[in-house]
Amino acid sequence: MGAGHSAGGISAAYVAGDSPVHRLEPHTKLVAVVAFALVVVTTPVQAASAPVAYAGFLALVLGVAAVAGVRAARLARSLLVELPFVFFALLLPVVSGGPRVQVLGLSLSEHGLWTGGGLLAKATLSVLAATVLAATTEPRALLRGLQRLHLPQVLVQILMFMVRYADVVLGELRRMRVARESRGFRPRHVGALRVLGPAAGSLFIRSYERGERVHLAMLSRGFTGRLPTGPPPVVGARSWATALTLPLAAAVVLGTSSLLL
Amino acid sequence: MTTAAPSLLVDDLAFAYPDGHQALFGVDLRIAPGERVALLGPNGAGKTTLVLHLNGILRGGRGRVAVAGLPVAEANLQEIRRRVGIVFQDPDDQLFMPTVGEDVAFGPRNMGLDEATVTRRVTQALEQVGMADAADRPPHHLSFGQRRRVAVATVLSMQPEILVLDEPSSNLDPAGRRELAEVLQALPVTLLMVTHDLPYALQLCPRSVVLDRGVIVADAPTRELLADADRLAAHRLELPFGFSVR
Numbered sequence: 001m002g003a004g005h006s007a008g009g010i011s012a013a014y015v016a017g018d019s020p021v022h023r024l025e026p027h028t029k030l031v032a033v034v035a036f037a038l039v040v041v042t043t044p045v046q047a048a049s050a051p052v053a054y055a056g057f058l059a060l061v062l063g064v065a066a067v068a069g070v071r072a073a074r075l076a077r078s079l080l081v082e083l084p085f086v087f088f089a090l091l092l093p094v095v096s097g098g099p100r101v102q103v104l105g106l107s108l109s110e111h112g113l114w115t116g117g118g119l120l121a122k123a124t125l126s127v128l129a130a131t132v133l134a135a136t137t138e139p140r141a142l143l144r145g146l147q148r149l150h151l152p153q154v155l156v157q158i159l160m161f162m163v164r165y166a167d168v169v170l171g172e173l174r175r176m177r178v179a180r181e182s183r184g185f186r187p188r189h190v191g192a193l194r195v196l197g198p199a200a201g202s203l204f205i206r207s208y209e210r211g212e213r214v215h216l217a218m219l220s221r222g223f224t225g226r227l228p229t230g231p232p233p234v235v236g237a238r239s240w241a242t243a244l245t246l247p248l249a250a251a252v253v254l255g256t257s258s259l260l261l
Numbered sequence: 262m263t264t265a266a267p268s269l270l271v272d273d274l275a276f277a278y279p280d281g282h283q284a285l286f287g288v289d290l291r292i293a294p295g296e297r298v299a300l301l302g303p304n305g306a307g308k309t310t311l312v313l314h315l316n317g318i319l320r321g322g323r324g325r326v327a328v329a330g331l332p333v334a335e336a337n338l339q340e341i342r343r344r345v346g347i348v349f350q351d352p353d354d355q356l357f358m359p360t361v362g363e364d365v366a367f368g369p370r371n372m373g374l375d376e377a378t379v380t381r382r383v384t385q386a387l388e389q390v391g392m393a394d395a396a397d398r399p400p401h402h403l404s405f406g407q408r409r410r411v412a413v414a415t416v417l418s419m420q421p422e423i424l425v426l427d428e429p430s431s432n433l434d435p436a437g438r439r440e441l442a443e444v445l446q447a448l449p450v451t452l453l454m455v456t457h458d459l460p461y462a463l464q465l466c467p468r469s470v471v472l473d474r475g476v477i478v479a480d481a482p483t484r485e486l487l488a489d490a491d492r493l494a495a496h497r498l499e500l501p502f503g504f505s506v507r
């Protein structure tokens with residue numbers, strides 16, 4: 001049956017705590033992170049002030065992470081999702097045109113270096129901010145936040161079922177693997193695909209059937225297509241102000257750095 | 262309830278699945294308010310099919326179903342689903358909301374109740390199943406037995422006319438099984454319980470009906486039925502080893 005007490009899956013991103021960042025209403029945090037990312041993305045890469053601005057942004061995110069009690073190791077691990085960008089960013093100085101500079105015997109495009117570096121900095125800062133959000137907000141609170149921000153119902157429902165059933169489906173996947181391996185199966189070579197293909201198919205069918213049963217259970221309790229929600233919590237100007245400190249501070253960093261340099 | 266109408270009336274119900282497989286062949290069943298009835302029968306007898314007719318999930322065959330006098334029909338579905346509370350076999354199918362409290366509130370909110378009433382119903386239903394302190398927990402963090410009890414709460418909060426349980430004791434450990442029995446015993450509701458667990462039927466339901474190959478083949482006091490070894494054997498029903506009823 002259910003995966004019970006697994007700590008893995010979707011809820012693994014959350015780090016329990018009681019910091020001021022944890023206590024903020026989820027939708028205010030969502031807005032803050034998106035606004036922060038916007039400021040970061042709109043910072044012009046080629047401007048002389050860009051490196052200073054990026055350093056300022058980095059200090060801001062790390063500051064929030066410190067307040068929230070999110071460890072450095074946790075932040076570093078989250079940067080793994082960035083790897084494809086890193087690859088692309090490293091490629092840019094090599095393949096771009098324009099004036100070139102010599103670095104360690106390599107001829108690199110100056111324009112490419114700036115663009116690649118800018119891309120990397122923007123991606124890293126956004127990922128860090130999103131990580132702090134995920135580490136301080138439970139997945140279901142995040143969903144409530146998205147719902148309050150009027151994300152389309154269908155999307156919220158899909159995400160909600162994903163959060164709820166990720167553990168259940170992972171549990172099913174694990175049991176199927178245990179059953180295979182208990183009978184001596186080792187996925188060693190391409191031939192294993194003959195076994196793993198149908199296994200994936202049967203997982204799909206099981207999930208599909210589960211979906212049908214869940215739908216029956218929902219209909220049985222009067223579901224008409226809209227998820228009913230409780231009353232929205234009252235959010236004072238204070239918590240908005242706290243949450244929006246991050247993007248506002250980022251905007252100030254951007255403004256002062258471009259004025260001074 | 263002061264209505265003269267039975268809580269549940271099933272009259273000559275027949276049904277074939279779209280693939281042509283006939284699962285029910287004219288089922289008659291009448292359950293009075295306050296009665297507790299066990300629905301027994303071998304695998305594939307049509308028990309779940311019958312249950313899905315009680316709140317109009319399955320329809321379109323011959324015969325009719327009425328709940329407290331209200332016929333199950335397209336126009337009444339919402340009210341029928343309030344009156345018939347079905348608890349499905351796998352609590353993971355039943356508990357789909359992010360938290361226990363929201364899940365128990367799902368039915369009442371669909372009924373359009375105001376928030377104060379919803380909150381009251383949720384607290385009351387969770388108390389009835391002994392899970393009052395779990396309201397804010399995500400369902401997948403609960404033990405299987407706790408999830409089963411919360412699943413019962415999700416329909417209790419709709420204050421149904423009749424509570425229908427599909428194999429409530431399956432997969433429970435002995436303690437979980439006993440705890441659920443205590444919860445069910447304390448509930449002041451009309452009950453229809455599908456089960457393969459004959460001692461459970463005896464403990465909770467004074468009356469039993471046996472469904473076999475899509476028809477009701479026995480309807481008797483549970484104790485009397487379980488004492489009749491020949492009749493049990495004829496319908497692939499067996500008491501657990503070492504058990505006897507007299």
Ligand SMILES: Nc1ncnc2c1ncn2[C@@H]1O[C@H](COP(=O)(O)OP(=O)(O)OP(=O)(O)O)[C@@H](O)[C@H]1O
Nearest residue numbers: 278280282284302303304305306307308309310311
């Ligand atoms: N969706 C379906 N399509 C076609 N036939 C079905 C479908 N669901 C069930 N059946 C068939 O209808 C018959 C009755 O099934 P049902 O699930 O009602 O039995 P049951 O008494 O609940 O059995 P169990 O004790 O195993 O739960 C079975 O022969 C089954 O194969």
Ligand SMILES: [Mg+2]
Nearest residue numbers: 308309310427
């Ligand atoms: Mg069944």
